[in-house]
Amino acid sequence: MRRKHSWNVMVLVLLISSLVLPAVPVQAADHPSLPSVLIVYDSLGMGTKHEGNVEALKRLLASFRVQVTAESVDSYTAGSLNNYSKLIEVRNRSDLLEEQSEFFKDLQSYQGDFLYIGERPRDKLAQMLGLQVQAVQKVADLSIGPFAEKSISVPYFFDSKQAEIRRYGTLKVQALGTSYPYAVQRGAYAYVPFMERDTLSEIAVSYVLKDWLQEDQKSHYFLVFKEIYPFSDLSLLERMSDELFEAGIPFIVSVHPVFNNTDYPAMKRYMNTLKYVQSRNGTVLVEAPVVASTIQDLDRSLYHQMEHFIDVLAQDGIVPLGMGTEMYWSYDEHYVSEGMAFFDSVILFPDARPIYKAKRNRSEAFPSSLYSVNPEFLKRYLADDRLIKPLPMDTAITFNFVEKESELESLVDGLKNSWITFEDYKTEAHSVKTETNELKSERGSLVLNGVNLGIQASHVETSSDYVYKQHGQKSFETWFTVQNKIFIVIIFITLVVFCGFLIIGYRMYKRKFYK
Structure with a gap:
């Protein structure tokens, strides 16, 4: 028994080591050209309530399939504004003197679409929208769509008398007995007085962005499970797949890749489980490998490692349809060209621990990009439990995969009783290409190298009797x-x-x- 346990430990160590991402050379990636937006901010608001709002805005824009360039007023290069037809200015400071800045000079002659986020709108913007601003520090309740947040501090209220103006949300001031819009938009111009990360204002901005970007595509909710490894409880994953399949709930699993030892039984069990998940109407995505800040540069290529894992999946009849990763990967030349070049569909999770290799201020846009949100975040602001209409953008309700049976029971029961309708990811067009394989979805079907795949699979047991190290020939x-x-x-x-x-x-x- 002890010997068998030692072999299992060795397998886990080898698999874990293959999940870690080393530094590798850069190659070029090629994705279709998509609309672009320039974000200019005066401050990232570190240590204030505005901290993180620029990152949240960038992730929202990615879900609308927009390429984003973000830079501060201080780093702005004269003439850059001429290259963009859409501008978002984020004002997190009220004490900044900008009259001599290159951005302010270019802004005077800018004629493109303009969205302003901050307390004091530009004079030109206020005139175009007919804004009447009141500087009154009050507490108000914010509501928009099916969501509501109570008792938030609002330094400015405004309204407009223009008939063509479009209003978003409501700020109800109990002390004054009056209500004001949260944001307004008219044609190419829009104004949002404040935006804070992980509050309802983050979601509220998405309603403004959809109209300002003239996005008319229908949006959906998708159910996503991430943090799935070869050493996760695979039997629990199969059980969850069965229960969701029987409940008629389509779902997505974002699985960590394995770059080495792909012929080991532990890897075979991993592949068998993923194939079974796929047969239960589950969709497989490849999650970004773990990035270790202390790892030494090795003679490896992330591009070929990712390609190898995709080909291993394809060899076992598993069709991944995209990639799950933290947003900062899309702002890194290294990760975009080496790790994301195979995919046209992504889910961008909030950044937890960004470790850049070749950071840039321009994002990579994808034809399909889901906005990931924690289910607790939505529940916090739901006004009631009625049927929840989709957010303005395609949204992934994201869970970390459970570790205990009791957690699984609670999770599945909650999903069965939820009023959210989840869409099948396979009904939309997604494509993954390597030199050897082309994997895609067409109208709900999985296609591998032009062949429609059946989704039937059964439990396959993998023998644990395996020689992990071949014995060499022995002399004398x-x-x-x-x-x-x-x-x-x-x-x-x-x-x-x-x-x-x-x-x-x-x-x-x-x-x-x-x-």
Whole structure:
């Protein structure tokens, strides 16, 4: 038993090591050209309530399939604004003197679409939208769509008398007994007085963005499970797949890749489970490998490692349809060209621990990009439990995969009783290409190299009797064994003789002492 356990531990160590991402050379990626937006911000608001709002805005824009360039006022290069037809200005500071900045000079002649996020709108914007701003520090309740947040501090209220103006949400001030819009938009111009990360205002901005970007595509909810590894509880994953399939709930699993030891039984069990998940109307995505900040540069290529894992999946009849990763990957030349080049569909999770290799201020846009949101975040602001209409963008309700049966039961029961309708990811067009394989979805079907795949699969047991290290040919094994035994006997006899001399010497010394 102990020997078998030691082999299992060794397998886990080898698999874990293959999940870690080393540094690799850069190659070029090619994705279709998509609309672009320039974000200019005066501050990232570190240490204030505005901290993180620029990152949240960038992730929202990605879900609308927009390429984003983000830079501060200080780093802005004169003339850059001429390259963009859409501009978002984020104002997190009220004490910044900007009259001499290059951005302010270019802004005076800018004629493109303009969205302003901040307390004091530009004079031109206020005139175009007919804004009447009141600087009154009050507490208000924010509501938009099926969501509501109570008692938030609002320094400015505004309204507009223009008939063509489009209003978003409501700020209800109990102390004044009046209501104001959260944001307004008219044609190419829009104004949002404040945006804070992980609050309802983050979701509220998405309603404004959809109209301002003139996005008319229908949006959906998708159910996503991430943090799935070869050493996760695979039997629990199969059980969850069965229960969701029986409940008629389509789902997505974002699985961590394995770059080495792909012929080991542990890897085979991983592949068998993913194939079974796929047969239960589950969709497989490849999650970004773990990035270790302390790892040494190795003679490996992330591009070929990712390609190898995709090909291993394809060889077992598994069709991944996209990639799941933290957003900062799409702002890194290294990760975009090496790790994301195979995919036209992604889910961008919030950044937890960004570790850049070749950071840039421009994002990579994808034809399909889901906005990931924690289910607890939505529940926090739901006004009631009625049927929840989709958010303005395609949204992934994201769970970390459970570790206990009790957690699974609670999770599945909650999903069965939920009013959210989840869409099947396969009904939309997604494509993954390597040099060897082309994997895609067409109207709900999985296609591997032009062949429609059936989704039937059964539980397949993988034998644990496996030689993890092949034994080389042995020469003179018998002779060396006999030789070792002879040496052991000689050493033992020598120790006995030595002990005998010690005893004799001790007795002789003792007699001499008595005399």
